[in-house]
Amino acid sequence: MPLPPLKEQFAALIAAPSVSCTQPALDQSNRAVIELLALWLGDLGLRCETQEVAPGKFNLLASLGSGPGGLVLAGHSDTVPYDAALWDSDPLRLSEQGDRWVGLGVCDMKGFFPLIIEALRPLLGQRFRQPLLILATCDEESSMAGARALAAAGRPLGRAAVIGEPTGLKPIRLHKGVMMERIEILGQSGHSSDPGLGHSALEAMHDVLDALRRLRAHWQKEFHNPQFGVPQPTLNLGCIHGGDNPNRICGQCALEFDLRPLPGMDPEQLRAAIRAKLAPIAAQHQVRIDFAPLFPAVPPFEQPAHSELVRLAERLSGHAAGAVAFGTEAPYLQQLGCETIVLGPGDIACAHQPGEYLELARIQPTVELLRELIAHYCLRGPDS
Ligand SMILES: [Zn+2]
Numbered sequence: 194m195p196l197p198p199l200k201e202q203f204a205a206l207i208a209a210p211s212v213s214c215t216q217p218a219l220d221q222s223n224r225a226v227i228e229l230l231a232l233w234l235g236d237l238g239l240r241c242e243t244q245e246v247a248p249g250k251f252n253l254l255a256s257l258g259s260g261p262g263g264l265v266l267a268g269h270s271d272t273v274p275y276d277a278a279l280w281d282s283d284p285l286r287l288s289e290q291g292d293r294w295v296g297l298g299v300c301d302m303k304g305f306f307p308l309i310i311e312a313l314r315p316l317l318g319q320r321f322r323q324p325l326l327i328l329a330t331c332d333e334e335s336s337m338a339g340a341r342a343l344a345a346a347g348r349p350l351g352r353a354a355v356i357g358e359p360t361g362l363k364p365i366r367l368h369k370g371v372m373m374e375r376i377e378i379l380g381q382s383g384h385s386s387d388p389g390l391g392h393s394a395l396e397a398m399h400d401v402l403d404a405l406r407r408l409r410a411h412w413q414k415e416f417h418n419p420q421f422g423v424p425q426p427t428l429n430l431g432c433i434h435g436g437d438n439p440n441r442i443c444g445q446c447a448l449e450f451d452l453r454p455l456p457g458m459d460p461e462q463l464r465a466a467i468r469a470k471l472a473p474i475a476a477q478h479q480v481r482i483d484f485a486p487l488f489p490a491v492p493p494f495e496q497p498a499h500s501e502l503v504r505l506a507e508r509l510s511g512h513a514a515g516a517v518a519f520g521t522e523a524p525y526l527q528q529l530g531c532e533t534i535v536l537g538p539g540d541i542a543c544a545h546q547p548g549e550y551l552e553l554a555r556i557q558p559t560v561e562l563l564r565e566l567i568a569h570y571c572l573r574g575p576d577s
Pocket of ligand 1: 269301302333358359
């Protein structure tokens with residue numbers, strides 16, 4: 194089967210549902226997307242390897258050329274869940290509306306893969322001195338399990354990696370980490386008329402909240418990075434549930450919070466600092482305090498400003514590299530030895546929303562930029 198034209202590739206990828214979600218009822222396999230990409234890339238002569246990360250969840254690594262070095266063009270094959278009733282068009286059917294293509298995943302970010310193919314096609318007759326790797330991961334929108342599995346396997350990938358998340362074609366070299374954590378306090382209920390009959394989880398939680406707010410103030414004084422719109426680390430007390438009736442001593446109380454560390458802050462150290470505050474509160478109130486992440490942390494990410502890839506992307510895009518507020522798979526690719534940036538054609542403002550779109554005007558500049566990157570890392574010699 195010959196490779197379909199660009200728009201048909203977009204349409205086929207959008208039509209292959211690949212929602213990933215922490216709620217099992219909404220979670221889907223990404224098999225259909227991976228199979229399409231493997232078919233097309235295999236057709237172009239790339240060597241395709243798929244890895245089943247979890248049942249029905251696959252990573253794809255396609256390569257052209259071999260040896261060390263080279264370029265990784267990476268993206269995730271999954272999308273967030275959608276509410277079809279809020280869309281004006283079918284989210285799984287690519288539609289052209291004015292100067293945009295609309296559909297679930299056009300911007301975030303299945304649409305990146307056809308643009309890579311478009312960039313690559315005219316270069317296929319040339320000798321690849323260093324490899325081009327095209328990586329499609331699973332479960333970025335839920336657990337980042339695909340990128341984590343890759344990082345855990347530890348196989349070096351390439352000299353440079355570009356992740357095509359929506360950045361409006363501006364290079365991104367920093368983002369904060371994402372941690373979502375839960376503290377659960379187990380006390381003992383009893384009649385409210387006599388505090389000696391129980392151990393209040395709610396009273397203990399009051400001290401926990403106080404301790405978290407003090408830690409936050411301390412971290413915000415210690416860490417500051419003006420590259421970010423919100424230059425400090427943040428800690429949001431997201432939700433709390435506890436107790437039932439006013440005349441019962443509260444036996445159980447749980448808090449969930451979100452922590453966004455700056456580059457340079459280590460999630461494990463932050464957790465250790467929190468744990469150190471919880472132990473004396475548990476002892477004082479005679480309650481049990483369990484503290485655990487809701488999912489593994491996405492580490493903060495920073496690629497130094499002077500890196501070859503950052504400089505090159507700044508020159509090719511015409512924009513200085515900056516920071517974004519969302520987390521990506523970049524720290525995992527960095528762990529595998531790649532200089533890494535995030536740079537893609539979509540706009541983050543329309544991602545995760547009904548009517549997600551890609552502006553047609555972004556297509557050609559993206560294709561040209563990707564072609565330059567491939568030429569730089571794969572076609573020219575290491576010293577040219
Ligand atoms: Zn994304």
